[in-house]
Amino acid sequence: MQAATFRFYEELNDFLPLERRKAEFRCGFKGRESVKDRIEALGVPHTEVDLILVNGVSVDFGYILQDRDRVSVYPVFESLDIHDVTHLRDLPLRETRFIADVNIGDIVKYMRALGLDVYCNPTLSPREIIRISREEKRTILTKSRKLLKHRDVIRGIFIRPGTTVEQIRGIIDFLSLRGGMALFSRCLACNSSLVRVTKESVFDRVPPKARAFHEDYSYCSGCDRIYWQGSHFARIQKVVDEILAQ
Ligand SMILES: [Zn+2]
Numbered sequence: 001m002q003a004a005t006f007r008f009y010e011e012l013n014d015f016l017p018l019e020r021r022k023a024e025f026r027c028g029f030k031g032r033e034s035v036k037d038r039i040e041a042l043g044v045p046h047t048e049v050d051l052i053l054v055n056g057v058s059v060d061f062g063y064i065l066q067d068r069d070r071v072s073v074y075p076v077f078e079s080l081d082i083h084d085v086t087h088l089r090d091l092p093l094r095e096t097r098f099i100a101d102v103n104i105g106d107i108v109k110y111m112r113a114l115g116l117d118v119y120c121n122p123t124l125s126p127r128e129i130i131r132i133s134r135e136e137k138r139t140i141l142t143k144s145r146k147l148l149k150h151r152d153v154i155r156g157i158f159i160r161p162g163t164t165v166e167q168i169r170g171i172i173d174f175l176s177l178r179g180g181m182a183l184f185s186r187c188l189a190c191n192s193s194l195v196r197v198t199k200e201s202v203f204d205r206v207p208p209k210a211r212a213f214h215e216d217y218s219y220c221s222g223c224d225r226i227y228w229q230g231s232h233f234a235r236i237q238k239v240v241d242e243i244l245a246q
Helices: 010-015 035-041 107-113 126-135 164-174 199-205 208-213 231-244
Strands: 002-008 025-029 051-054 057-059 070-074 097-100 117-119 139-142 156-158 195-197 217-220 225-227
Touching: 002 010, 002 035, 010 070, 035 051, 035 070, 097 107, 097 126, 107 117, 107 164, 107 231, 126 139, 164 231, 199 217
Parallel strands: 002 070, 097 117, 097 139, 139 156
Antiparallel strands: 002 025, 051 057, 051 070, 195 217, 217 225
16 A cells, blocks of 8 residues: 655644644555545545645645655645745636625624625525626635535634634635725625715615714615615624724
């Protein structure tokens, strides 16, 4: 039986059983097997992987494992200088458009509050989510490892257990999105971009109490909603501040 030595780095260890975390381990394989298939068989979705080195040389997912290979598997780097090695994709892991799987909770609303483009339609099947992700270059946000392991998935992020704030921080740090976001520029309900409107133009549609206290209004042409910085806004602002706190 042939065998290769594997070592997974940083948060990729979350997918491994305890005894395999942050340590080299040997793994047998039979016949021709790609490094991608073996990594997924070990429990790590390929969408979490940004760089694979075999015996110190960068390879792509299709690389066929050889006996006694030493395989190092890395997630997205944040600061290490790796300009002389080949990433598995042309930066699409830093793509900032998303499609949400069903059941990821409040993440969608608060990511939209950050100004991020998150498409979400609860009636979509996993197959439709994958199709739209490919066609529109959207990164899938999901709690399903099974979905991320599908061979047609190119971009995806596994939502780890935690609070909504922790989960969104995980996503924006993973993709280094801090700093590039236009807060409150998107409709929380339908994801359309908001446009600034004058108070006069929405006067009839805003409750008198809001009119008395607020001058700035935005309008969503996608779902005909009007936004202003009322008490509901203050609650969302508080969560946004928490997400962005260093
Ligand atoms: Zn809307």
